[in-house]
Amino acid sequence: DNGADPELLLQRADVAMYYAKHTRIHIASYHKDMDSDSHSNMIMSRDLRDGINNDQFKAIFQPKVSLSTGGVCGVELLLRWQHPSLGLLKPEQFIPLAERDNLIGELTRWAMRKYLPELVSIVGQFPKLHVSINVSPNDLLDSFLFKEIINIAEETSYPLKNLFIEVTENAIMQNPDRSVDILNNFNNAGIGVSVDDFGTGYSSLAYLQKFPISELKIDKSFIHNLEKGSSNYPIVSATITMAHDLDIKVTAEGVEKAAEARLLKEMGCDYVQGFLFSHPVELEPLEEFIKLNLSNAGAC
Ligand code: G
Ligand code: MN
DSSP: OOOSSHHHHHHHHHHHHHHHHHHTOSOOOOOGGGGTTHHHHHHHHHHHHHHHHTTOEEEEEEEEEETTTOOEEEEEEEEEEEETTTEEEOHHHHHHHHHHTTOHHHHHHHHHHHHHHHHHHHHHHSTTOEEEEEOOHHHHHOHHHHHHHHHHHHHTTOOGGGEEEEEEHHHHHHSHHHHHHHHHHHHHTTOEEEEEEETSSOOOTTHHHHSOOOEEEEOHHHHTTOOTTSTTHHHHHHHHHHHHHTTOEEEEOOOOOHHHHHHHHHTTOOEEOSTTTOOOBOHHHHHHHHHHTGGGTTOO
């Protein structure tokens, strides 16, 4: 059933073995679902550690713009992997693997160590600007990461008030009790906490009042084609109202059309991020972009 010729049979046995190892279930038989992208996943998994050691990763930065002033209030650090044979890879392609292979902490630390020093001069020039770092589910529960972030920031003289972490609802809900403590640590240190991809996770809204959250980032799936009569409109509108009543700021992600931005402004949304304003870019064009909007950058 698993293949008519010996070669295919062996290849699928390999896929099953790989699957068994990584899901830690020890015994697995082949199923075609395991096949989806499994070859490039195998290559990525094999090469992750080398990629970190050999500086194949880099960060680019996407500005977050204030809808009331037009100034840049924050930037999000987004990773890319220039893989030797697979080409340029996006986080959604390699982060799940890094999580599964327990290399995510290493990758997050690597990014902080490499980029915080480079960002010191930017936040020095624009003191209200914050840099947001994505912290994945395993990262969040890693109790050493908080201390290391503090250490790296201290060593590089990066001011903690200019730092935000982004976590998803799913990450928080994986262990809500521990997450409260950990997020309180970040908050008490002056680091902002954003809930990323808001609306896509499985969660109870009760966490919004229990956790020290500074910002909700509404997932791009709700922003895409936002119009007055569209089914996403009441969801976005209610999210903004609820967040503001809880003293939480709101960012809309994935804004691609001027009409979406206009409507979001009308709805009282605080910040926008998306291709309409800027794609994620390297540090030099980022600085240019911030300066272009400098006249307004004071009011965030
Ligand atoms: O989950 P998170 O919000 O961190 O994901 C950010 C991702 O969304 C990045 O990979 C970024 O390139 C992508 N992105 C940013 N702006 C837009 C946009 O306007 N449209 C689309 N489709 N993707 C975007
Ligand atoms: Mn994010």
